[in-house]
Amino acid sequence: xxxxxxxxxxxxxxxxxxxxxxxxxxxxxxxxxxxxxxxxxxxxxxxxxxxxxxxxxxxxxxxxxxxxxxxxxxxxxxxxxxxxxxxxxxxxxxxxxxxxxxxxxxxxxxxxxxxxxxxxxxxxxxxxxxxxxxxxxxxxxxxxxxxxxxxxxxxxxxxxxxxxxxxxxxxxxxxxxxxxxxxxxxxxxxxxxxxxxxxxxxxxxxxxxxxxxxxxxxxxxxxxxxxxxxxxxxxxxxxxxxxxxxxxxxxxxxxxxxxxxxxxxxxxxxxxxxxxxxxxxxxxxxxxxxxxxxxxxxxxxxxxxxxxxxxxxxxxxxxxxxxxxxxxxxxxxxxxxxxxxxxxxxxxxxxxxxxxxxxxxxxxxxxxxxxxxxxxxxxxxxxxxxxxxxxxxxxxxxxxxxxxxxxxxxxxxxxxxxxxxxxxxxxxxxxxxxxxxxxxxxxxxxxxxxxxxxxxxxxxxxxxxxxxxxxxxxxxxxxxxxxxxxxxxxxxxxxxxxxxxxxxxxxxxxxxxxxxxxxxxxxx
Amino acid sequence: xxxxxxxxxxxxxxxxxxxxxxxxxxxxxxxxxxxxxxxxxxxxxxxxxxxxxxxxxxxxxxxxxxxxxxxxxxxxxxxxxxxxxxxxxxxxxxxxxxxxxxxxxxxxxxxxxxxxxxxxxxxxxxxxxxxxxxxxxxxxxxxxxxxxxxxxxxxxxxxxxxxxxxxxxxxxxxxxxxxxxxxxxxxxxxxxxxxxxxxxxxxxxxxxxxxxxxxxxxxxxxxxxxxxxxxxxxxxxxxxxxxxxxxxxxxxxxxxxxxxxxxxxxxxxxxxxxxxxxxxx
Numbered sequence: 001x002x003x004x005x006x007x008x009x010x011x012x013x014x015x016x017x018x019x020x021x022x023x024x025x026x027x028x029x030x031x032x033x034x035x036x037x038x039x040x041x042x043x044x045x046x047x048x049x050x051x052x053x054x055x056x057x058x059x060x061x062x063x064x065x066x067x068x069x070x071x072x073x074x075x076x077x078x079x080x081x082x083x084x085x086x087x088x089x090x091x092x093x094x095x096x097x098x099x100x101x102x103x104x105x106x107x108x109x110x111x112x113x114x115x116x117x118x119x120x121x122x123x124x125x126x127x128x129x130x131x132x133x134x135x136x137x138x139x140x141x142x143x144x145x146x147x148x149x150x151x152x153x154x155x156x157x158x159x160x161x162x163x164x165x166x167x168x169x170x171x172x173x174x175x176x177x178x179x180x181x182x183x184x185x186x187x188x189x190x191x192x193x194x195x196x197x198x199x200x201x202x203x204x205x206x207x208x209x210x211x212x213x214x215x216x217x218x219x220x221x222x223x224x225x226x227x228x229x230x231x232x233x234x235x236x237x238x239x240x241x242x243x244x245x246x247x248x249x250x251x252x253x254x255x256x257x258x259x260x261x262x263x264x265x266x267x268x269x270x271x272x273x274x275x276x277x278x279x280x281x282x283x284x285x286x287x288x289x290x291x292x293x294x295x296x297x298x299x300x301x302x303x304x305x306x307x308x309x310x311x312x313x314x315x316x317x318x319x320x321x322x323x324x325x326x327x328x329x330x331x332x333x334x335x336x337x338x339x340x341x342x343x344x345x346x347x348x349x350x351x352x353x354x355x356x357x358x359x360x361x362x363x364x365x366x367x368x369x370x371x372x373x374x375x376x377x378x379x380x381x382x383x384x385x386x387x388x389x390x391x392x393x394x395x396x397x398x399x400x401x402x403x404x405x406x407x408x409x410x411x412x413x414x415x416x417x418x419x420x421x422x423x424x425x426x427x428x429x430x431x432x433x434x435x436x437x438x439x440x441x442x443x444x445x446x447x448x449x450x451x452x453x454x455x456x457x458x459x460x461x462x463x464x465x466x467x468x469x470x471x472x473x474x475x476x477x478x479x480x481x482x483x484x485x486x487x488x489x490x491x492x493x494x495x496x497x498x499x500x501x502x503x504x505x506x507x508x509x510x511x512x513x514x515x516x517x518x519x520x521x522x523x524x
Numbered sequence: 525x526x527x528x529x530x531x532x533x534x535x536x537x538x539x540x541x542x543x544x545x546x547x548x549x550x551x552x553x554x555x556x557x558x559x560x561x562x563x564x565x566x567x568x569x570x571x572x573x574x575x576x577x578x579x580x581x582x583x584x585x586x587x588x589x590x591x592x593x594x595x596x597x598x599x600x601x602x603x604x605x606x607x608x609x610x611x612x613x614x615x616x617x618x619x620x621x622x623x624x625x626x627x628x629x630x631x632x633x634x635x636x637x638x639x640x641x642x643x644x645x646x647x648x649x650x651x652x653x654x655x656x657x658x659x660x661x662x663x664x665x666x667x668x669x670x671x672x673x674x675x676x677x678x679x680x681x682x683x684x685x686x687x688x689x690x691x692x693x694x695x696x697x698x699x700x701x702x703x704x705x706x707x708x709x710x711x712x713x714x715x716x717x718x719x720x721x722x723x724x725x726x727x728x729x730x731x732x733x734x735x736x737x738x739x740x741x742x743x744x745x746x747x748x749x750x751x752x753x754x755x756x757x758x759x760x761x762x763x764x765x766x767x768x769x770x771x772x773x774x775x776x777x778x779x780x781x782x783x784x785x786x787x788x789x790x791x792x793x794x795x796x797x798x799x800x801x802x803x804x805x
Contacts, residue, residue, distance in 0.1 A: 047703045063560070146598040147584075147591055228587040237587065241695040242558050243702055303550075303584075307598030313617075393704055396654055397686040478688045488689075491590045491660040492803050493613055 025347050028340040032399040032480070039394065039404075048394040054245020058253055061246075067235060068254060074300075075231040075258075077293035078149050078224065079217035082156025084290050086217075087210060089157055090164030097122050098169035101193055106177065106184035129162025131506045133469045134220050135476070136486065139227040140498075143490050144314035145307045148300050152229035156217055167209055175201045207282075208270045215266045222255060223383045226476055227487075230300070233385075240389045240477070252382065259381040314495065321499040331485070331504050337399050338481035338508060342471035345406025346464040352407060353414025354456065361419035363448075376419075379412025384470050388479040399480030406467050406474070414459060421455045422448065457523055461516040468512040472505045482508075547579040549753075552596075553605035554589045556662060557694050557714060565777045572774055576760035577753070588691070589661035596620060596746055603745045603757065607663040608632075608794040611744055612804065615788060619747025621754060622788055624761040625739075626780035628713065630790070632740035634664045635715045636732040637700050638707040647676070647733055655684040656699045656708035659691050663740050663794060664711040671797040672735045694718065701728045709735075713779050739794060742786050758785065 008014065029035070039045065059065075095101065097119050104111040134155050141151035172194070179197040188196070199206075225233025232251065239247035269285075272278030359368040360376055387409045391401035430447030438446070475483020482501055489498040551570065553562055563583060570581045584601055586592050593610050595601045597618035606614060606622075614620045638644045642653070657680075658665020666689070673680060680687050688705055690696040693714040700708045701724070712734065718724045743761065745754055761783040764771045775782065798804035 051702065142591055143594055146595045146600045147586060225587065228591045234587050237691075238559055241691045241698075243695075243698045243704075303600075305600070307594075307600070310594065310598045392688075393702070397688040397705065484689075488660050491588070493590065493593075493617065494805060 021347075025344060028344040032337065032340050032344060032403050034344060034395075034400040034403040038400070045394070048390065051243060051245050051393055052390075054243075055249030055252065057246065058249035059244070059246035060250070064235075064247060064250070068232070068250065071225070071230075071232045071235055072254065072258070073296055074149055075221050075224075075233075076218065077296045078152045078156065078221040078231055079214065080289050080293040081297060082153045082221065083160060083210070083214045083217045085153060085157030086160035086164050086213070089161030090168055093122055093126060093161070093165035094168030094172065095190065095194055097126070097165065098172040100169070100172040100175060100177070100180065100198060101190050103184055106181045106193070126162045126165045127510070128506065129158050130160075130166065131162075131509050132159065132502060133473055133505070134159035135223065135227060135473050136502060136505065138224050138229040139487070139490055140314075140318075140502075142228045143493075143495075144311045144318075146310065147228065147230075148303075149230035149297050150301050150306055152221060152224040152231060153297070155224070155229065156221060160213060160217060164210070164213065168206060171202050171205050171209065172198050204273045207273050211266050211269045215262045218258060218262045219381075219383065222258070223385050226385055236383075236386065240386070243393075248386075252386075255383065255386075256378070256381055259377075317495040318499050320496045321503055322494075322496040323500065327497060327500065331482070331500055334482040334485050334501070335504050335508055338468065338471045338483075338505075339512070341399050341402040341406065341474070341479075341481055342464060342468040342512070344403045345471065346410055346460055346467050348403070348407035349410030349414050349463070350456070350460045352411030353418045353460075356411060356415035357418030357422055360415055361422035363422055363444075372415075373419075376412045376415045379408055380416065381412075382409070384409045385474070385477055388474040388477040392478045397478040397480075402471055402474045402479035402481055405479055406471060409470075410463055410467060414456075414463060417459045418452070418456055421452045421459075425451045454523055458520050461520050461523075465509070465513050465516050468509050469505075472508070549573070549577065549579055549581045549603065549757075550584050550601045551581060551603045551605075552584045552586050552592050552601045554592050554607055554610055554659075554661070555586060555692060556589075556607065556658065556665070556711065557692055559585050559587075561694070568774050568777060572764075572771075573757070573760055576763075577756055589659045593617065593661075596744070599746055599748060601746070602749050603743060606742060606744050607661075608738070608740045608742075608791050609663040609667045609798055609803070610661055611742055611788075611791055612795045612798060613661070614744065615791075616804075620744050621747055621749075622742045622744045622786050622791075623754065623758040624783040625742040625786040625790070626778065627782050627784050628780060629740045629742065629786075630784075631737040632664060633712040633737050634669050634709050634735045635712050636669070636707065636709050636734070637697065637715070637729050638732045639700050639703055639705075640726075640728050640730045641703070642706050644707065644732070647678075650707050651683055652685050653706035654686045654688065655680065656688045656690045656696050656705040658689070658693050658696050658708075658710055660689050662693075662711075663738075665690075665693055665696065665709065667794070667798055667801060667803055668738050669709040669735055670803070671801045674801060694723075697724060697729060701725055707732065717779060738797070739790050742791075743783075 099105050102111065103109045137155035137158050138152050141154050145151060175198055179201070180193050183193045183197050221231050221233075223233040223236070225231045225235065226237045228234070232254070236248070236251050238244075239251060269282050272282045356372055356376060358364050359372040362369075364372075384405060387405035388401065391404040391408070395401045395404055425448060429451065430443045433443045433447045471481050471483075472486075473481075473483045475481045475485065476487055478484065482505055486498055486501045486505075489495070489501060551566070551573075553566065555562060557565075562585065566583050570583055574581045584595075586595065589607070589610055590613075592601070592604050592606070593614045596604050596606075596614050597620070603623075604614075611620070611622060636647060638650070644650060644653070657669065660666055670680060673683075686705075688699070690699050690708065693710040696708040696710045697715070697718055699705050715724075715731075719726075743757075745757065762785065764775055764780075764783055766772050766775055766781060795804065
C-alpha cells in the first residue's frame with residue numbers, strides 16, 4: 001500500500017544537501033577570496049581589458065609567425081608520437097589487467113593467486129600513471145633529463161598510457177562474453193581470446209576512443225611548453241609573461257583553428273572505421289603521421305640526448321619524500337586551497353553551464369543558438385592554463401583567479417554536455433504541463449529540469465574529478481593551489497619536497513574520485 | 525601509399541645528413557629576459573666566438589632557469605650564461621667551470637619598483653600588497669632580494685598579500701606597470717637598460733630602492749669540455765676591448781665594460797645567502 005503521507009520520503013537528506021551545499025560553497029568563497037563583484041571593479045576590469053584589447057590586431061611579425069609555424073609542427077608531432085607511445089604502453093597493460101580476459105570470469109576456473117597479485121600491482125601502476133597530470137610528468141622529466149620535446153612525448157605516453165590502459169580494459173569488459181567464453185573453454189590463450197573473440201567486437205570502439213584521445217593530446221601538448229617541454233606552450237608562456245597581447249591574440253586564433261581541425265579529423269576518422277577502405281586509409285594516415293612526426297622530432301632529440309644518468313640521480317633524490325612537520329602543514333594548506341578551488345570552480349560552472357545550455361539547445365530563441373554554441377566552443381577550446389593567466393590579470397595572483405579560470409573553462413565544457421542532455425530529454429512531461437495551461441517557467445522547472453538534473457549533476461561531478469587535476473597545475477601561472485609550490489620545489493631542485501607535493505596531488509585526486517563516485521551512486 | 529614511401533626515403537636522407545657531425549659549441553643562457561632579446565644580445569658575441577675559436581657556435585634557447593642548469597649538467601649544452609644562484613646549483617649537481625664574469629658582476633644590485641598609482645614610497649609600506657619576484661631561480665630577481673628582505677625582518681610570504689614569480693626581469697616591469705602586482709624587484713642592469721631605451725613608462729612605474737651589492741652572473745662551461753677549448757674561450761672573452769669599436773658593440777650588448785677571470789670561490793657568499801634564505805638545502 002502506498003503511504004498516505006504527502007511528505008517527500010527523502011526530504012531530510014534533500015533538505016540537508018540544499019542547506020549544506022551553499023554553506024560549503026560560501027565557506028570556499030571566503031577561503032579562496034573569490035568575490036564575483038571584484039570582476040565589476042573598475043581597476044581589475046581595466047587591467048584585464050587593456051591586455052585583452054591588445055589581442056587585436058593579432059601579431060603578424062615575421063619571426064613570430066615563423067616560430068609559431070615551427071612550434072605548431074612540433075606540437076602536432078609531440079601529440080602524435082606521445083599517443084603512439086601511450087598505445088604501446090596502454091594496450092599490453094589492458095590485456096594483462098582486463099577482467100574480460102580472465103579465465104575465472106570466462107569459464108569459472110579458480111584464479112591463481114600470484115597472477116591476481118600481479119594484476120593488482122599493474123592496476124595500481126595504471127592509477128599512478130594517470131593520477132599524475134601529464135603536465136607534472138613533463139615537469140619532472142624536464143628536470144630529470146633535460147630539454148626539449150622528448151620529455152613532452154614521454155609525459156604524454158605515461159599519463160595517457162595509464163588512461164588508455166584503464167579505458168581499453170573497460171571497453172573489453174563491456175563486450176558480450178559468449179565468444180570469448182567459448183574460446184577460453186576450449187583452452188585458448190589470453191592473447192588468442194583477445195585476438196579472435198574480443199578484438200573483432202571491440203575494434204571500432206577501441207579505435208574511436210584512441211582517436212578521441214589524440215584530439216585531447218593535441219590540446220595537452222599545446223601547453224607542455226609552459227614547463228619547458230617544447231611546442232606552442234613555450235611561445236604562449238613567453239607572450240603571457242611579457243603581456244604581449246598581439247602575440248597572445250595570434251596564438252588564440254591558432255589554437256581555435258587547431259582545435260577545429262583536430263575535431264574535424266577526429267570526426268572523419270571515427271566515421272571511416274566502419275568501412276574497409278576507410279579503415280585502410282586511416283591506418284595509412286596514422287602510420288604516415290607517425291613517421292612524419294618522428295622525422296620532425298628526431299633532429300631535436302639527437303641534439304639533446306636523453307640524460308639517463310641524470311634520470312637515475314634524480315630518482316634517487318626524488319624517492320625520499322619530505323615528511324617534516326612544518327612542510328606538511330604548508331602542503332596541507334595547498335591541498336585545501338586546491339580542493340576548494342576545484343569545488344567552487346566546478347559549482348560555478350554548473351550554474352554557468354546551465355544558463356548557457358538553454359539557449360545552446362533547441363529550447364531558446366533560434367537566433368541565439370549559433371552564437372552561444374560558438375561561445376561554448378571558445379570557452380572550451382581555450383587552454384585552461386591560458387584562462388588561468390587571464391584570470392590572474394583580472395583578479396591578481398592567488399586562488400581566486402584559479403576559481404574564475406576553472407569556472408569559465410568548465411562552463412564551456414558543461415554547457416555543451418548540458419545542452420545535449422536537454423535535447424535528449426523526452427518532451428512528454430513538458431508537453432503535458434503546457435497542455436494543462438502551465439507557463440513557460442513552470443514547464444521548465446517542473447517538466448524539464450527534474451529529468452535533466454540528475455544527468456547534469458553527474459556530469460558536473462565527473463568534471464570535478466578532472467578539475468581537481470587542473471586546479472593542481474593552475475599554480476604554474478600564479479593561480480593558487482599546489483602547482484606553484486611544486487614548480488618552486490622543482491626549480492630549486494628541492495626534489496624531496498616535490499615528491500611530497502606529488503604524493504599529495506595523487507591522494508587528493510584519488511580522494512575526490514572516490515567521493516564523487518559515492519555521490520554519483522547516491523544521486524543515480 | 526606514396527606518403528609512406530616518401531616518409532621512408534625522408535628518414536633515410538635525414539639519417540645520412542645527421543651522421544655528418546662537425547665541431548659545434550652549444551651555448552645557452554638563463555632566460556632572464558625575453559627570448560628575442562636574448563638572441564639579439566647573443567648574435568654578435570656568437571659570431572665573434574666562431575671567429576676566435578674556429579668552430580660553429582649555436583645558441584640554444586631555453587624556457588626556464590632550472591632547465592639551463594639541468595642541460596649543462598646533462599652535457600646537452602657546452603657553455604651557459606648563469607646567474608650566481610644557478611651557478612651554485614649547477615656546481616652542486618655536477619662538475620662545471622666558471623670562466624669569466626663582467627667587471628660589473630662583482631658589485632651587482634637589484635632594484636625594488638612599485639606601481640606609481642599606489643602612492644608607496646618606502647619598502648615597509650608594501651605590507652599587505654602583492655609583490656613579484658623574477659624567476660624563482662634568479663639571483664638578482666629572487667634570491668638576494670629575499671635574503672636582504674629577511675635581514676630587515678620581512679618574510680615575503682607573510683608580509684605581502686601575495687607573492688608571484690614573473691619569470692624574467694622585463695616581465696616584472698610589465699607586471700608592475702600593468703598593475704598585475706603592486707610592486708616587484710629586478711636586476712639593476714636590466715632596469716637601467718629598459719630606462720635608457722625608454723621602455724619604462726615612468727608615469728606608471730617608480731623606483732623604490734636598491735639592494736646592497738653582491739656577486740652575480742658568469743659564463744660557465746661544463747666540466748667535461750676539452751681543457752684547451754676552455755682556455756681559448758676564456759682568452760676570447762678577456763681579449764674583448766672597449767677601445768675596439770667592433771668589440772665595444774659586443775660589450776655594450778652584454779652591458780659589460782670588460783670581462784675578467786672568475787673562480788668558484790667568488791660565489792661562496794651567494795651559496796651562504798641561499799642557505800640562509802632557505803632556497804638551498
